[in-house]
Amino acid sequence: MGVVPLPQVSRRWLRYTIALAIFALLLLYLYHRSQRGLSGCGSGAQPCVSEGPPPSQILQQWGALEAPERGEPPCLGPRGMLGRLVRPFRASLSLDGDVELSQYLAGWRELIKFLTPFGSIFTFATSEAFTKVTALEARVHGPEAAHYKTLVTMAAWERRAGRLERPGAAPPDSARSSGSRTALLLHRALRWSQLCLRRVATGAHRGPSAGEQCSDAYSAVLGPHHPWLVRQAARLAFLSFPGRGRLLELACPRTTEAEARAALARAAATLEEVYNRTQGLLAERGLLQLA
Numbered sequence: 337m338g339v340v341p342l343p344q345v346s347r348r349w350l351r352y353t354i355a356l357a358i359f360a361l362l363l364l365y366l367y368h369r370s371q372r373g374l375s376g377c378g379s380g381a382q383p384c385v386s387e388g389p390p391p392s393q394i395l396q397q398w399g400a401l402e403a404p405e406r407g408e409p410p411c412l413g414p415r416g417m418l419g420r421l422v423r424p425f426r427a428s429l430s431l432d433g434d435v436e437l438s439q440y441l442a443g444w445r446e447l448i449k450f451l452t453p454f455g456s457i458f459t460f461a462t463s464e465a466f467t468k469v470t471a472l473e474a475r476v477h478g479p480e481a482a483h484y485k486t487l488v489t490m491a492a493w494e495r496r497a498g499r500l501e502r503p504g505a506a507p508p509d510s511a512r513s514s515g516s517r518t519a520l521l522l523h524r525a526l527r528w529s530q531l532c533l534r535r536v537a538t539g540a541h542r543g544p545s546a547g548e549q550c551s552d553a554y555s556a557v558l559g560p561h562h563p564w565l566v567r568q569a570a571r572l573a574f575l576s577f578p579g580r581g582r583l584l585e586l587a588c589p590r591t592t593e594a595e596a597r598a599a600l601a602r603a604a605a606t607l608e609e610v611y612n613r614t615q616g617l618l619a620e621r622g623l624l625q626l627a
């Protein structure tokens with residue numbers, strides 16, 4: 337008669353149960369946050385801002401469509417996943433060294449669309465991003481829109497108007513945080529996305545998996561700013577991260593691996609350019625300590 341090694345089995349079940357409990361708590365926490373975020377938009381059924389860019393902007397974008405460069409994979413072209421994401425981010429970099437907020441947010445919308453199908457960790461990181469993009473869009477298109485054209489005008493105006501939080505002091509209600517603070521949180525999430533995508537694009541076949549690379553980027557960039565519970569849930573979520581091949585296939589379907597890697601690396605480089613500029617502007621204004 338075989339003896340079932342009960343202690344071991346139950347230890348495993350205990351681990352599963354704890355993991356599930358943490359995950360359930362995280363979902364509850366995110367649900368709660370998103371409800372609070374939504375309530376910032378006033379009387380319920382009306383969304384804060386209309387979906388997508390205004391018609392004039394769409395026309396501009398159509399006007400600016402160029403045929404993809406010769407030999408460029410379709411995913412970087414006007415209809416490709418990466419192309420749609422790179423274009424508004426590039427357009428947000430204005431010639432005078434500023435960052436145009438409406439283009440930056442349009443880029444973020446595309447980034448979220450791109451990242452969401454990758455699984456729970458992206459949904460988890462981006463549902464927060466989604467709330468923040470919506471909150472900042474409400475300002476960019478709201479009654480004070482004139483002050484929210486660029487990162488520089490926003491920061492200057494919020495400082496003059498006394499809207500900036502004290503450094504390190506989170507506002508009691510995140511839906512009411514200043515535009516500058518919301519931009520800072522998005523800025524960090526952009527860094528994580530950029531590092532994650534670049535590492536996926538350049539990682540060696542025998543090196544760490546895509547999940548490990550993006551998990552490391554999470555620990556370096558976002559982890560230090562997240563509560564313990566969220567960090568644990570993130571670690572668990574990274575276990576179900578898709579493999580490099582699947583990520584490349586989603587980013588750049590129907591092409592060779594080398595081409596997909598090159599395209600993803602280019603998209604990551606654009607995100608880095610936007611990150612670098614935003615980082616400089618926020619640092620010059622002492623805004624990196626806002627949250």
Ligand SMILES: *[C@@H]1O[C@H](CO)[C@@H](O)[C@H](O)[C@H]1NC(C)=O
Nearest residue numbers: 605606607608609610611612
């Ligand atoms: C961003 O800044 C870093 C550090 O200053 C630099 O090494 C990197 O080349 C910059 N990236 C881009 C795309 O400009």
